[in-house]
Amino acid sequence: MSARWRRMLAALALLGLALAGGVARAAPPQVDRVEPPHWWVGMAEPRLQLLAEGPGLAAAQVRVEGSGLTLERVERTDSPDHLFLHLRIAPGAKPGVSRLVFEHGGERLRREYRLQARAPGSAQRRGFDSRDVLLNLVPDRFANGDPANDSLPGLGDPADRSALGGRHGGDLAGLIDRLDYLAGLGVTQLWLTPVLENRQPASSYHGYAATDLYRVDPRLGTLDDYKRLAAEARRRGLGLIQDLVPNHIGDGHRWRRQPPARDWIHPPLDGSALTNHARTTIRDAYAAPADREAFTRGWFAPSMPDLNTTQPLLARYLVQQAIWWIEEVGLSGLRVDTWSYSDAGFLADWAARLRREYPQLGIVGEEWSLNPLVVSAWQAGSPLFGTVEPAARRTPADATRPALPSLMDFPLHDTLRQALTEPEGFSSGWRRLYDFMVNDRLYADPARLVLFDGNHDVPRLAPALRHDTALQRMALAFVLTTRRTPQLYYGVEVMLDSPATHDAFDGFRADFPGGWPGDAVDAFSGRGLTAEQAEMQQWLRRLLTWRKTAAAVHGGALTHFLPQDGTYVYARHGGGGPAVLVAFNKSEQPRRLATSRFAPVLPAGVHGVDILSGEALDLSSELTLAPRSVRVIELDPSRHPRPLPADPRSGS
Ligand code: CA
Numbered sequence: 001m002s003a004r005w006r007r008m009l010a011a012l013a014l015l016g017l018a019l020a021g022g023v024a025r026a027a028p029p030q031v032d033r034v035e036p037p038h039w040w041v042g043m044a045e046p047r048l049q050l051l052a053e054g055p056g057l058a059a060a061q062v063r064v065e066g067s068g069l070t071l072e073r074v075e076r077t078d079s080p081d082h083l084f085l086h087l088r089i090a091p092g093a094k095p096g097v098s099r100l101v102f103e104h105g106g107e108r109l110r111r112e113y114r115l116q117a118r119a120p121g122s123a124q125r126r127g128f129d130s131r132d133v134l135l136n137l138v139p140d141r142f143a144n145g146d147p148a149n150d151s152l153p154g155l156g157d158p159a160d161r162s163a164l165g166g167r168h169g170g171d172l173a174g175l176i177d178r179l180d181y182l183a184g185l186g187v188t189q190l191w192l193t194p195v196l197e198n199r200q201p202a203s204s205y206h207g208y209a210a211t212d213l214y215r216v217d218p219r220l221g222t223l224d225d226y227k228r229l230a231a232e233a234r235r236r237g238l239g240l241i242q243d244l245v246p247n248h249i250g251d252g253h254r255w256r257r258q259p260p261a262r263d264w265i266h267p268p269l270d271g272s273a274l275t276n277h278a279r280t281t282i283r284d285a286y287a288a289p290a291d292r293e294a295f296t297r298g299w300f301a302p303s304m305p306d307l308n309t310t311q312p313l314l315a316r317y318l319v320q321q322a323i324w325w326i327e328e329v330g331l332s333g334l335r336v337d338t339w340s341y342s343d344a345g346f347l348a349d350w351a352a353r354l355r356r357e358y359p360q361l362g363i364v365g366e367e368w369s370l371n372p373l374v375v376s377a378w379q380a381g382s383p384l385f386g387t388v389e390p391a392a393r394r395t396p397a398d399a400t401r402p403a404l405p406s407l408m409d410f411p412l413h414d415t416l417r418q419a420l421t422e423p424e425g426f427s428s429g430w431r432r433l434y435d436f437m438v439n440d441r442l443y444a445d446p447a448r449l450v451l452f453d454g455n456h457d458v459p460r461l462a463p464a465l466r467h468d469t470a471l472q473r474m475a476l477a478f479v480l481t482t483r484r485t486p487q488l489y490y491g492v493e494v495m496l497d498s499p500a501t502h503d504a505f506d507g508f509r510a511d512f513p514g515g516w517p518g519d520a521v522d523a524f525s526g527r528g529l530t531a532e533q534a535e536m537q538q539w540l541r542r543l544l545t546w547r548k549t550a551a552a553v554h555g556g557a558l559t560h561f562l563p564q565d566g567t568y569v570y571a572r573h574g575g576g577g578p579a580v581l582v583a584f585n586k587s588e589q590p591r592r593l594a595t596s597r598f599a600p601v602l603p604a605g606v607h608g609v610d611i612l613s614g615e616a617l618d619l620s621s622e623l624t625l626a627p628r629s630v631r632v633i634e635l636d637p638s639r640h641p642r643p644l645p646a647d648p649r650s651g652s
Helices: 003-025 172-177 179-185 223-235 289-297 312-330 344-357 372-376 410-421 430-442 469-481 531-547 551-555
Strands: 033-035 047-053 061-065 069-075 082-089 096-104 107-116 134-137 189-192 212-216 239-244 333-336 362-365 450-452 485-489 557-564 567-573 580-585 591-594 607-610 616-618 622-625 629-636
Touching: 047 096, 047 312, 061 069, 061 082, 134 450, 172 179, 172 223, 179 223, 179 531, 212 223, 212 312, 223 239, 223 312, 239 312, 239 362, 312 344, 344 362, 372 410, 372 430, 410 430, 410 450, 410 469, 430 557, 430 567, 469 485, 469 531, 469 580, 469 629, 531 629, 551 567, 567 591, 580 622, 622 629
Parallel strands: 134 189, 134 485, 189 239, 239 333, 333 362, 450 485
Antiparallel strands: 033 047, 047 082, 061 096, 069 082, 096 107, 557 567, 567 580, 580 629, 591 622, 607 616, 607 629
8 A cells, every 4th residue: 555545544534533523522412400490480580590400511502492481691600511591581471381492513402491380379378387386207207108119229228127327118108198197186287307319328318418409309209299298288287398408418419529610519628627516606796707617618417518508509599499399399388407507698588589489488497506696696577686786796697687487496495394304493493494585585576486395306305304294294285385386296295205315316216106017006096005195195186276276375475473382374365365374383292373473364253274184263262283284274254253345346
């Protein structure tokens, strides 16, 4: 072969390579996902940010075909695989399907994008407040309605009911099966620990390490199961509250390998990758800036990367993600995990945006601080900001004011348990609780703080109160009648214990008896419960059922009387219903209390009914309390010695 031919062949080979390369470059763009997966017309906010993801997608050009949706801008970050589409929904746009057109190297991919109609009354949905009783459940630990989904390939962490920290197989189907029981118990809102996918190698059952923010964990069920749960719950008068975690994700999330932007996740800080949990730092003007930064930027756990919520694209992603679940599923509210661990400015914007879309939505933040000041600062209208403070006492977080209606009331929860388990004294026992209530002046709206007997993160009530049934009843009566929005923890009605030392988180989340085929004890039917458990269940059911219409407890004022000899008495009055007197006796002795002490909330000669025992009580001179007991007494206006003024509206 001549040199000339060899040169020609080499040139042809090069041409072939170039052609092959050209074909590769001209492959159609690949779009693996678009989030949010669909949206709605008629939202208060007309702008919509889509995150499109696929290998090399950042190189694609994008346009939108269809009416009602305009592409204002495409934003690229340092990620080769992500594109942000800034869209605007036209005023009055109709539901329908638009097409997102991705083009690259002359190749084109069309992807449908749906704008749906909102459910009637969606924006005005009623959230939860002091008229409600929330129930916190861990879906993996409540009822197994579908044993076929207990372990699924590709998700890791196969079910192992014998392991305290393993998955036990409970699911949404089990919960749907048991809604009649929950509605019959008398709670009105269900707060499930997170239901989103947790593709984590271990400890995935609690749900706080999400690996896909738009997918229900298949071991709990499907999106349709979740929507069915919301609809079936609503049919029984139960709202559904979703637990969201804007602060962090699980390290099994694909963002850990390729985040949509390099600054999406906080890099571990020098020397302290984990948060210092110093929740006071963002309100403490004396706190060193580095300590504040370590609190919000540090990771919650080594398996939970911290999201940088100051990243504007991520902030919008998280706002829309919350709205998507509310609208898609029909939620009544949100419980926000590790609330204060995110950036304060982000939290203010996030809450304001949600309240703009849903003015009455219930949102409760977890601020696990025992200091009422730290809790108060997050509630909308907090009086902490009511005065002009010297700059030296302010912190950067104080520049923003979140519009959060509710916070978890850890301070009062902790005080209640302490008061019940320590001896009575000058500043202990009931006196500790009585003294603590003065802190309510720090809150914009104490009735919207969520007070709980327990939750998935604290020792269960029964072991915390040394398995003392009388003390458990006192705790529950307090939670359900003081000036708060109450929340119960599943299983408290049968005094559920922790299977191991109650210092371990996994132990606080015992399986609900009867939720698994073959369970020896079935708390749903009552089979196998001890007499004491069955009585407690009945007692709580009575209290909860009564509370549904107890207007004075929902919205009345609170007047309490200085504890004496192991007793503590308070009244809820006003609010449009009969006044309620709640009286506790922690002592081993019966107590007779002169009722003249309780004027003016207890007028002389009044009668009442103990709604727990059904006993009619003449309260004209004294109130008797059995040893270690609680009475919840509804005063009887018809047995009032003085005639009540006629209702001017009655016309008679
Ligand atoms: Ca299951």
